[in-house]
Amino acid sequence: MNLKQLSLGVCLLLFTGTFQFSQAQEISAMQAPQVVSPDIAANGSVTFRVYSPKANEVAVNGSWMGFRETLPLTKAENGVWEVTIDPLPSTMYHYNFFIDGVAAIDVTNPHALRDGTRYASLLMIPGDGAKVFQQNDVPHGSLSKVWYDSPSLGMKRRMYVYTPPGYDSSNESYPVLYLLHGAGGDEDAWSSLGRANLILDNLIASGKAKPMLVVMTNGNAWQSSTLTMAPGVTPPTRETYAQWSGKFEKSLVEDVVPYIEENYQVIKEKDSRAIAGLSMGGGHTITASTTYPGTFGYIGVFSSGIxxxxxxxxEMKNKFIALKDSGVKEYWVGCGVDDFVMESNKRLLSVLDETGFEHDYHESAGGHTWANWRDYLAIFSPMLFK
Amino acid sequence: MNLKQLSLGVCLLLFTGTFQFSQAQEISAMQAPQVVSPDIAANGSVTFRVYSPKANEVAVNGSWMGFRETLPLTKAENGVWEVTIDPLPSTMYHYNFFIDGVAAIDVTNPHALRDGTRYASLLMIPGDGAKVFQQNDVPHGSLSKVWYDSPSLGMKRRMYVYTPPGYDSSNESYPVLYLLHGAGGDEDAWSSLGRANLILDNLIASGKAKPMLVVMTNGNAWQSSTLTMAPGVTPPTRETYAQWSGKFEKSLVEDVVPYIEENYQVIKEKDSRAIAGLSMGGGHTITASTTYPGTFGYIGVFSSGIxxxxxxxxEMKNKFIALKDSGVKEYWVGCGVDDFVMESNKRLLSVLDETGFEHDYHESAGGHTWANWRDYLAIFSPMLFK
Incomplete structure (x- = not known):
């Protein structure tokens, strides 16, 4: 419905009573929507449509399906391929079409998401399950792409910084959550697929989370920013990959934290610093927190482990004992019951158990998915800085 | 080449000597690249490839071609469709594939662009023509998505604010360029397709432009942000569209300018405020500058007019005389010789001529394209605040 409204608004610009505008959209006019897709019914059922009289085979893969599973669309005489799926629970999904086997985003859906090198179309099923990461009518913080010097990596690098509503006009100092992405992602991941800024907006508005900054870095130490190798850096190979080990974690603690504490109104102490990460970023979280005990007072490890x-x-236990002795106010671990990293996760839990390290463990349904990571952030962030 | 390097880097994460990571990219694994595309030769020639044994017809449309023109790809026995085009001049382009008539981005190209409701893949031909808007190894400003209250529109709205390198650690006050998009676009347009932040980074680094803030608003007064209707707002129809006339311009001058001047280190005077816009945004520029004479000292109208x-x-001439009398340091007009808005542009030029309004007119090749608007910004911004 939003989509139809939008198209209508845009079409109107073609000719208006007073001003005659032409569509300034320069991207191929041949993409003008010919069908409505996705068509979301009130009960959460969804119809997908593609117009192609010429295609031999059209299918859809969505994040509610298996990773390599596809559902065929059926062609009608008018050249429109269509499939309707059973109602989906309210939450956020993404999907791709496969046009004769070629992956495509839904050209009639203006909301696409990038996950590393790949794109998919966004599908939001409204309702209670979507409220925490929807853009609601609440005060919004700012989200900034910020460049900083990383002396330890010898390059300029980019990160995202979320500042909470009211930050600009406040004299207060705020706590900071450092939030790390997984392999294949980059500094975009937590704000695009993860919707971290919207989750924080919503949790702060409802009083569930304290106002805080969220710093979302690029965990690929050879990149300067999204998809971009740092100038003069040779891309890692299987042989040279090991040389990057620990470098991001060092740059996080030695370059990023000081940059944030110098340039933002933040509280410069352990109990006002949190760190959390998913998958590879959970590995980074473990390494950074144990290598620099006393830096972070709150630690979250999502779908990761040792x-x-x-x-x-x-050796690992000794590191965890030193970390525990530094004073950690919350150690939170989350993993999906079907996640293929469960063995790694169990190694982490056993270290925590065997060192008597107080912690919370949240075992959710599902696997290695953004649906879980958004949930984990919405559970973890209200525990911080209290 | 960057793409191959990137894929290699990402693939390596599947197994490394010390840590075993799984690909955290959640978007359909079936999208893994099976071919190299786009494949850019040293001479600027480009080969496009799509893997699809099943398709009947694959074609490409690029921004160097006609708006509705397509070039067919040819299928080899291995199921790879391919076409090689003559060398392109160095600059930035975008393109789409059509798989049996269905528009698609190039699934092997991680760089996609959004233009309003549509997506295309980015094609950058390196060389002199790309330098001014490439991400070069120079100091980068910050780009922030900022929400502000718009009392005149009765809603919270989002804009992008570019702050130049050094802004955060400086005590200086800076001038501000208000930069407006065209119909079909939104607050994303100037930083994504327009690359305004990179253009300013590069021009500031070379000393050609003065350090300045660039404020990129959403000119669709019924939207709160990208693709999102403001809460409670009825989308415009052909009948109600006229009621939105002038509302964005009012909110720009009465809401946005005061917000920026209250929350940023900026110089609060006419000769430190510039306004420019493309197409519909050029119309907004004309309306805002003539309705509020004395607000902006520098004015740029790109591919637009009356x-x-x-x-x-x-009446129009009287408004322009009042604007001229308010003291305008630069009135700059740019239009492509093939642009369909040339008649509107000529009406603007005739008003400027007939009122003796000193101005610069730049008539470029081409039409109503982002290639022109990026150029115009790169010509206009060095003239500002001198």
Missing amino acids: FDPNTNMD | FDPNTNMD
């Missing part, structure tokens, strides 16, 4: 089965567990 | 042929030209 990846290497050959880790020297005695 | 749209309504029934405008009362005597």
